[in-house]
Amino acid sequence: MQVAADDLIAVLRAKGLRLTAARRAICQVIADGHDEHLTSAGVHDAAQKIAKQAINPSTVYRTLEVFEQLGVVHHVHLGHGPGVIHLSESESHHHLTCDNCGSTIDVPAGALGGFFEELHASYGFTVNPSHFALGGYCRDCEHSGNLG
Amino acid sequence: MQVAADDLIAVLRAKGLRLTAARRAICQVIADGHDEHLTSAGVHDAAQKIAKQAINPSTVYRTLEVFEQLGVVHHVHLGHGPGVIHLSESESHHHLTCDNCGSTIDVPAGALGGFFEELHASYGFTVNPSHFALGGYCRDCEHSGNLG
DNA sequence: GTCAATGCAAACTTTTTGCAACTCC
């Protein structure tokens, strides 16, 4: 699903929150990068380029926190590094992260639906399908045999 | 599968590595806590109690790193906090972590086997079932409705 | 005696927080 920066801006407006250059830029970054895996640092970087002004990292974190509370974005931990930002509205998907080469495969949530239902039935646990990733080895690494 | 501290010590010996009080204690902690979710801090703490002497955190990290390289343990990220240590030999299981209360449910890898096979068939991705966790809401939090 | 392992302290990364200054509505 496509999300425009304007949609994000509208969310802020609807909540009576204020719209600053920094926030506009961050909205833009999130909307533009809807299919990428943006780190907070990446958001920070890109936002500064768009805003053509310095933005404080803490501003980025605070703005992303606002968006998380509004349910607009998630942050996901793909590995040991920084967290990754994700649009909640973007098509829900899970991540398969290769422990060897670090590549990430997106799996549509639909492909996992039955499995998650099973977990719910057995454990009463409702999976948030876009949070966290499954580690393992991708096809290439497994075949090449160059495993750590 | 049960792993004794002696087994871990044997691994070190076999590699020609040295055996110090700190390492003995850490082996003990890992072996004893084979079914728990030990953080590095937890290992540190427990090791000091066993060794009855101060152990530096960096020693713990370095020792755990050695064990990771030897393939004896993994470390897993359950969420935003510290990483968790896991015996590679211990029974493989997946983690369901509640985003609300932080509780963790262990799911035996067997329960997920079919699902992982499907992922392998569809995406060529081999899941390492003990790495990373699935986020979501546990039964209690979902029912109580006290969600973030 | 040699080399691995430790302790210590300092650096590092990512993220959070307190507070004064600012600015959007």
Place this chain on the structure above:
DNA sequence: GGAGTTGCAAAAAGTTTGCATTGAC
């Protein structure tokens, strides 16, 4: 004008690293 935002700086948590010293074998 006032509440929401920002920047700055400092702190926090978790982890890593350099270096001299220690201690296992």
